[in-house]
Amino acid sequence: MDNHVEEAPTESLTENRKTQFLLTVVPSSSFGTESGAAVDVHGTPKSPFMTRIMMAADSPVLKAVRSMRMYLEEVGLPKLNPQEAWLPITESRNGNAYYAAFHTLSSGIGIPALLLPIAFTALGWIWGIFSLCLAFIWQLYTLWLLIQLHEPIPGAAVRYSRYLQLSMAAFGEKKGKLMALFPIMYLSGGTCVTLIIIGGGTLKIFFDVICGGAASCDNLHHRLSTLEWYIVFTCAAILLAQHPNLNSIAGVSLIGAFSAVTFCTLIWVVSVLKDRPAGVTYGLLPDSTISEVGRFRKVLNALGIIAFAFRGHNLVLEIQGTMPSSSLKPSRVPMWKGVKFSYLIIGMCLFPLAIGGYWSYGQLVPSEGGMLIALVKYHKQDTSRLILGLASLLIVVHSLMSFQIYAMVVFDNLEMRYTSRKQKACPWWVRTGLRLLFGGFGLFISVAVPFLPSLAGLIGGVALPVTMAYPCLMWVMMKKPDRFNGMWWFNWGLGGFGILLSVLVLCGAIWTIVADGIDVHFFKPR
Structure with a gap:
């Protein structure tokens, strides 16, 4: 780039x-x-x-x-950079606090939230709640840092509308790319692949729940395999992906935000209101069941799941880049308003989902699928098919809408390479072709590695520096506070601890995969 x-x-x-x-x-x-x-x-x-x-x-x-x-x-006199007017992230500059809230909600809450009760099975009540609160406050602080760093020098008319740009400006071009390029592309492209797997698989669950044994659905249901449901989802996602720029999908993000809040609330409310399954237990597993070493790696994996639940930091600069800005009306003001509102809603969804889900199922929470699979598994008989089907449908809708904002970062990167070579905007047929190419590639990876969602702890370890560590270090590099003052120590300490925690979480996730194994089934979607 x-x-x-x-x-x-x-x-x-x-x-x-x-x-x-x-x-x-x-x-x-x-x-x-x-x-x-x-x-x-x-x-x-x-x-x-x-x-x-x-x-x-x-x-x-x-x-x-x-x-x-x-x-x-x-x-602050603006200087024109024609390439910015050609790229999906910065093509439109009419964003506002409402758009920022829609995009942040759609990208910041989603399927990883359903896995939070799994983290509580390793951490227990006290440490689970403490870790969740700490992660929420920590990532909200790093969000604030990123919003301030979008325009680090007031009145200088310099904006960093992409996470990678800010990383290269803070750490240097080579080091910045080395540190941030893989995690950002992994979080953007990898999230899109995960959404295809989850969206396609949930479509299959939706038809399982709604149709049941009805003869009218047998032909359609039995004719479509999991692979074919992946294809259906991908086609719908590519069709929606023809929007030209990030601002143009504000309505899409609004639908995604509404569906995410609704399915999270619906799942935890139904789980809490229904009777708990027999044999529910809480707290840590007894010493005779698991060794201290095994407990430690499960704790690290649980921390990775919590870190993965707080996502979207790789998109905050891009969202802010869609807003007009000057020294009199800087973009950080409406952006922070939108983020505060959206994270108030996110907190109201994640905490009840984690606590209520763990209270409802305890150690019985399925390690794959989390709350959705638990709801279908334990309450399929005593819950109406309408509610179960609605929860599945909302997850599909959110996956479709969330796909758009994460894919926009990839589209921007691809079009940046084209415009840098050709020195002109992408024609419509090139833009459409790039989107089709990315959709086809994402479908291929989802079919080749259909067990990717089960690697939540590993993905959380990769995402953790982007979310928790790099913003603190970049703030020190860009703002250059007085050495050894309070903010200097605080951000260096927080950034260093974030890097250390990321290494530990990655080691714990790999350790868990090696020790417990994983159901690896290449090119065999289930």
Whole structure:
């Protein structure tokens, strides 16, 4: 990815060109020469006769232009970067706090939240709640840091609308790419693959629940395999992915946010209201069942699951990049408003889901699928098919909508490479082809590695630095606070602890896979 610096936008490209025209046609050094003769736009002196006419006729105009120039310099004069107007992330600059809330909710809450009760089976009540609270506060602080770093120097008209750009600016081009490129692409592309697996698999569950043994559904249901449901989901996702830019999917994100909040609330409410299954136990497993070493690796894996539940940090700069900004009205103000509102809703969903889910099922929570599988497994007989089917359908809808915002980062990266080579915007057929190519590749990976969602702990370890560690380190590098003061120590300590925790979580996830094994079934979706 080319390291280009994004400049401050205005309401439209036309207004930018008008402003730049005024400042280049009438620069401050060309209002007159030492001899008092006026000059034209090319610096060529005019005749004394023309000088007198210009001085008499245009002097008020020149004063007005000069005043406008001083004002634009005061608020931060934008410099045009044509490539930014060609890319999906920054093509449109009319975002606001509402759009930010929709995008943040759609990307910040989802299927990983259903796995939170699994983390409580290893951590227990006290440490589970403490870890969840700590992770929530920690990631909210790093979100605030990223929003501040989007425009690190007020009035400088420099914006970092992509996480990778900020990483390269903070750590250097080579080191920044090395540290952030793989986790970001893994979190974007890997999340899309996971959404195909979960969305396609949940479609199959939806028809299982709704149709049951009805003869009218037998033909359709038995004709479509899991692979074919993956294809159905991918086709729908690619069709929705034809939106040109991030702002254009604000309505899609609103639907995704609503469906996510609804299915989370529906699942934990039904689980709590229904009778608990027989044999529910809480707390840690007895010592005779598991060794201390085994308990430790399960704790690390549980921390990875909690870290994976708080996602979307790789998108916050991109969302903020869709907003207009100036030194008088910086984008961080509406962005922070949208984030605060969205995370209030996220907290109201995640905490009841984790606590209520663990209370309802305890150690019986399935290790694969979490709350959704538990609901179907233990309450299929005493819960109406309408409620179970609605929960499954909402998960499918959210997966479709969430796919769009995570895929937009990949589309932006692909189109950036094209525009850097061709020095022009992508034609519609190239843009469509890139989206089709990515959708086909995601489908292939989902079929080849259909057990990817079971690697939640491992994915959480990869995501943890992007969420918890890098923002603290980048703040120190970009803001350069006084050494050894409170913020310097706090961010270095938090960033270093985040890196250490990431290494431990990765080791614990790999250790768990090696020790307990995993149901590996390449090219065999189930």
